[in-house]
Amino acid sequence: MKFEGATESVEIREGLEGLTPARIATLYRRAPLVRSIYSAEQIWSMYEASTHVYAAWQNDHLVGIARVLSDGVLQSYLCDLAVEPDVQRSGVGKALLNRIVEACRGTELILRDSTLSASFYEHLGFKRVDNAWRMNIKG
Numbered sequence: 001m002k003f004e005g006a007t008e009s010v011e012i013r014e015g016l017e018g019l020t021p022a023r024i025a026t027l028y029r030r031a032p033l034v035r036s037i038y039s040a041e042q043i044w045s046m047y048e049a050s051t052h053v054y055a056a057w058q059n060d061h062l063v064g065i066a067r068v069l070s071d072g073v074l075q076s077y078l079c080d081l082a083v084e085p086d087v088q089r090s091g092v093g094k095a096l097l098n099r100i101v102e103a104c105r106g107t108e109l110i111l112r113d114s115t116l117s118a119s120f121y122e123h124l125g126f127k128r129v130d131n132a133w134r135m136n137i138k139g
Ligand SMILES: CC(C)(COP(=O)(O)OP(=O)(O)OC[C@H]1O[C@@H](n2cnc3c(N)ncnc32)[C@H](O)[C@@H]1OP(=O)(O)O)[C@@H](O)C(=O)NCCC(=O)NCCS
Pocket: 031, 032, 033, 080, 081, 082, 083, 084, 087, 088, 089, 090, 091, 092, 093, 094, 095, 112, 113, 114, 116, 117, 118, 119, 120, 123, 124
């Protein structure tokens, strides 16, 4: 799927092809998407374990990424969504999210926001919930 972004056309592709831990880490750092990730192995493991991965490419340059864990029936969890600052506000995040929504149709899509992204999700029709709990399980 191709669409016209701010400058050049951006293509959304499914899967891990072309991705590397270094490319993903650079995108997270620049977006910024703050994650406690320490090694290339950990990053790759996260991506290999994901149910769906979508990447946005502009001339073979990684400009956006989204990944989700889904059981395909009830629940889907949007783990990460990040867009390169140079192309933010040009529709890339929404295009990635649209692909996730299509892939997870029929399930409830949940996510954690940040002060940077809360209004983005609200703008796109997500509803805030107050019945979520979390536990950090030390490894
Ligand atoms: C949040 C993020 C993914 C949005 O991506 P993006 O490509 O800039 O968003 P889009 O251009 O697709 O925006 C889609 C719509 O949301 C709006 N929007 C984008 N960012 C917004 C924000 N922070 N607040 C309110 N609306 C926002 C756009 O104006 C656009 O509106 P429209 O469809 O009515 O024209 C991107 O800013 C980002 O990577 N931020 C840093 C990492 C992050 O916070 N990720 C989310 C993790 S919880």
